[in-house]
Amino acid sequence: MTKLTYIAHDGTRFDVDAENGSTVMENAIRNAVPGIEAECGGACACATCHVYVDEAWTAEVGEPEAMEEDMLDFAYDVRPNSRLSCQIKVRDALDGLVVRVPERQG
Amino acid sequence: MSETIKTDVLIVGAGPIGLFAVFELGLLDMKCHLIDILDRPGGQCAELYPEKPIYDIPGWPTISAQGLVDKLMEQIAPFKPDFTFNRMVSSLQTLEDGSFRVATDEGELFEAKVVVIAAGGGSFQPKRPPIPGIEDYEGKSVFYSVRRMEEFRGHDLVIVGGGDSALDWTLNLQPIAKSVTLVHRRPEFRAAPDSVNKMYALQEMKQLKFLVGQVSGLAGTGGQLSSATIKGGPDGDVEIPCTRMLPFFGLTMKLGPIAEWGLNLHENLIPVDTEKFQTSIPGIFAVGDINWYPGKLKLILSGFHEVALMAQAAKRIISPGERIVFQYTTSSTSLQKKLGVHD
Numbered sequence: 001m002t003k004l005t006y007i008a009h010d011g012t013r014f015d016v017d018a019e020n021g022s023t024v025m026e027n028a029i030r031n032a033v034p035g036i037e038a039e040c041g042g043a044c045a046c047a048t049c050h051v052y053v054d055e056a057w058t059a060e061v062g063e064p065e066a067m068e069e070d071m072l073d074f075a076y077d078v079r080p081n082s083r084l085s086c087q088i089k090v091r092d093a094l095d096g097l098v099v100r101v102p103e104r105q106g
Numbered sequence: 107m108s109e110t111i112k113t114d115v116l117i118v119g120a121g122p123i124g125l126f127a128v129f130e131l132g133l134l135d136m137k138c139h140l141i142d143i144l145d146r147p148g149g150q151c152a153e154l155y156p157e158k159p160i161y162d163i164p165g166w167p168t169i170s171a172q173g174l175v176d177k178l179m180e181q182i183a184p185f186k187p188d189f190t191f192n193r194m195v196s197s198l199q200t201l202e203d204g205s206f207r208v209a210t211d212e213g214e215l216f217e218a219k220v221v222v223i224a225a226g227g228g229s230f231q232p233k234r235p236p237i238p239g240i241e242d243y244e245g246k247s248v249f250y251s252v253r254r255m256e257e258f259r260g261h262d263l264v265i266v267g268g269g270d271s272a273l274d275w276t277l278n279l280q281p282i283a284k285s286v287t288l289v290h291r292r293p294e295f296r297a298a299p300d301s302v303n304k305m306y307a308l309q310e311m312k313q314l315k316f317l318v319g320q321v322s323g324l325a326g327t328g329g330q331l332s333s334a335t336i337k338g339g340p341d342g343d344v345e346i347p348c349t350r351m352l353p354f355f356g357l358t359m360k361l362g363p364i365a366e367w368g369l370n371l372h373e374n375l376i377p378v379d380t381e382k383f384q385t386s387i388p389g390i391f392a393v394g395d396i397n398w399y400p401g402k403l404k405l406i407l408s409g410f411h412e413v414a415l416m417a418q419a420a421k422r423i424i425s426p427g428e429r430i431v432f433q434y435t436t437s438s439t440s441l442q443k444k445l446g447v448h449d
Binding site (some may be wrong): 017040043045047066069070073076078084104106 | 150154157227234236267268269290291292294296297320354356358359
């Protein structure tokens with residue numbers, strides 16, 4: 001199990017155990033993290049699972065692919081560390097990953 | 107006002123469930139007319155993820171979303187459904203004989219004894235960009251679509267976005283606007299490369315401006331825009347004088363005017379019973395993702411089941427007193443005749 005931490009917009013921390021191969025979005029939904037909507041169910045088609053990757057983790061998480069970058073155009077308050085959480089796959093190297101939920105989704 | 111279109115069943119939404127409803131209603135001899143806000147059938151399957159594979163359609167280990175829509179269109183073709191695209195339903199009125207009159211946002215009128223709401227996540231509508239106070243300008247100086255190009259003639263225009271809509275309107279309105287500034291959060295575009303090249307060529311000739319950044323604020327009075335602030339670009343915050351803005355931020359889904367039809371609602375979904383999938387108004391049914399009942403799963407296959415049962419109940423309204431004979435398509439010659447498989 002890989003540990004993930006979500007920080008909701010009001011500052012509440014959610015520490016969860018995630019299975020490798022699942023997505024950061026799926027674990028947010030499973031654990032009812034507020035502010036992650038995932039309207040399209042993880043098809044990279046809606047930009048409502050937008051998160052900010054903690055600065056310490058941006059290098060390890062990596063850059064979005066072209067399709068995700070296109071979808072991020074529709075997200076709210078996009079920053080250099082913005083990602084769509086449905087496109088981040090959990091793996092051992094992400095143990096301890098911290099992501100923040102934006103003020104709103106779109 | 108155009109003349110009223112009469113049909114047995116009016117289906118709101120031409121996604122996979124609305125399409126399959128045509129099949130089940132057609133087997134019971136009911137004629138359908140579908141209305142959809144998009145310009146083609148398929149709903150979310152066609153608009154959001156046409157190339158994504160779906161793995162839980164019975165009998166299809168994998169099928170693309172668009173592939174499923176194409177197959178459904180083929181399957182319902184024998185019933186010759188009518189379609190009205192690019193329209194949103196607005197009002198609903200109950201007539202004296204118990205049938206319904208439904209109007210669209212463009213004023214067309216439909217009359218049907220049965221209305222089936224198969225509207226999925228709701229009606230696709232332009233997404234409002236996250237700019238504080240933008241509501242005050244909407245419909246006055248901020249528009250989400252171009253209905254008449256003349257409305258932009260002689261204006262200082264800001265267009266926001268990086269897809270085909272943003273680029274196409276930048277190129278089309280540039281000759282008649284006083285000035286055009288295109289704003290997009292990055293220098294890469296989702297639009298056709300040819301349009302992007304044309305835009306850069308016009309920028310080179312100083313016929314338009316392209317700025318990298320995000321619109322963070324608007325200024326103006328009485329709904330009339332006077333300037334927009336762009337942040338996040340290489341030059342820091344920039345203020346652009348402008349009198350019209352066209353943001354293109356994609357589509358979102360909203361229940362829309364159906365919420366005003368007097369139906370009971372449950373968190374923006376329409377509660378139904380699980381025998382007929384009828385709403386709180388007899389004669390109005392709701393199927394697919396838009397409905398709610400205990401145990402509801404938002405799956406396409408659940409919607410297929412729902413329309414089969416709904417069709418039985420609809421038949422009782424449209425042909426009261428007629429005995430409904432349960433038949434299989436595999437063996438019933440009368441069903442096969444309707445499907446055109448034997449002549």
